[in-house]
Amino acid sequence: MPDTVHSRWTLAIHGGAGSMTRDLLTVEQDAGARAGLSAALDAGEAILRAGGSALDAVEAAVRVLEDDPHFNAGRGSVFTYEGRNEMDAAIMDGTDRNAGAVARTTATRNPVSLARAVMTHSPHVLLGSEGADLFSVEQGLEQAGPEWFATPERLRQLEEMKSRSGSAFDIDMKYGTVGAVASDVHGHVAAATSTGGLTGKRWGRVGDTPLIGAGTYADDRACAVSATGAGEFFIRIGIAHEIAARVRFTGETLDQAAQAVFAELGEMGGVGGVIMAAPDGQCAWLFNTTAMYRGSASADGARHVAIYGDEG
Numbered sequence: 001m002p003d004t005v006h007s008r009w010t011l012a013i014h015g016g017a018g019s020m021t022r023d024l025l026t027v028e029q030d031a032g033a034r035a036g037l038s039a040a041l042d043a044g045e046a047i048l049r050a051g052g053s054a055l056d057a058v059e060a061a062v063r064v065l066e067d068d069p070h071f072n073a074g075r076g077s078v079f080t081y082e083g084r085n086e087m088d089a090a091i092m093d094g095t096d097r098n099a100g101a102v103a104r105t106t107a108t109r110n111p112v113s114l115a116r117a118v119m120t121h122s123p124h125v126l127l128g129s130e131g132a133d134l135f136s137v138e139q140g141l142e143q144a145g146p147e148w149f150a151t152p153e154r155l156r157q158l159e160e161m162k163s164r165s166g167s168a169f170d171i172d173m174k175y176g177t178v179g180a181v182a183s184d185v186h187g188h189v190a191a192a193t194s195t196g197g198l199t200g201k202r203w204g205r206v207g208d209t210p211l212i213g214a215g216t217y218a219d220d221r222a223c224a225v226s227a228t229g230a231g232e233f234f235i236r237i238g239i240a241h242e243i244a245a246r247v248r249f250t251g252e253t254l255d256q257a258a259q260a261v262f263a264e265l266g267e268m269g270g271v272g273g274v275i276m277a278a279p280d281g282q283c284a285w286l287f288n289t290t291a292m293y294r295g296s297a298s299a300d301g302a303r304h305v306a307i308y309g310d311e312g
């Protein structure tokens, strides 16, 4: 059956949730992050406006954020305890619930595109560590050395964390994972998320981002969700799938479903945020941190870029 063509599409993105306040971010960090979010919206919007797929749009938006050192994904990823960059990413197509993900990848310039290659060109959903790196080379994806990913600011954050002997679950952490959700004119949704994880992570730790149903989920029967925040809580809740399941089975709006799940998250002590998009062109976000780098665009020309909680 041919797809129904809607005049509506929507795109929402995040660049991480955390404890950012106006006095904590420098003028450059604030303006740089907003410019990065706008550029990511531009990339995704160009695809959606031309009638392209939500899947292509979320990948394009996330690639822009991965290349931008203001965010904890791709270039600018946080460091592990041993001083390495190990990146996780996932992408999911709501059309058929096909999904691909990678964990602890170290050498692919755009981990989200590696996740898409896993989805499209392998029989698997999740590849990890050396195997993911090897698959990336075999797929001919652009490779990058450690110097591409590493930034002085992330090194400073690792040293600061070590000097406080801080825990990876410190709620003062400024998360910086990136993600995108979209619905296209064909009524399909997609989600993508990419991250360097948590500063000082050890022992091969993998967060929620590449786990389908935790940090990333998309289902045309409900919505697309991308999460950022304290990954261990998101894994335990299966937060992205939980929100989609509520929308699908209870008929709750995106906002109602997210509020209900965040009530549980809060009780468990988890912090973070989600962005959501539904096939009918609605999008929403919710976070229980003081801030979340975020943006949205839609077919009616509306554009929104914000960081702090009081920006709406």
Ligand code: ASP
Pocket (backbone or CB within 6 Å): 016, 017, 072, 174, 175, 176, 177, 195, 196, 197, 198, 206, 207, 208, 209, 215, 227, 228, 229, 230, 231, 232
């Ligand atoms: N959720 C990510 C993780 O736990 C971190 C983040 O969102 O910044 O790896």
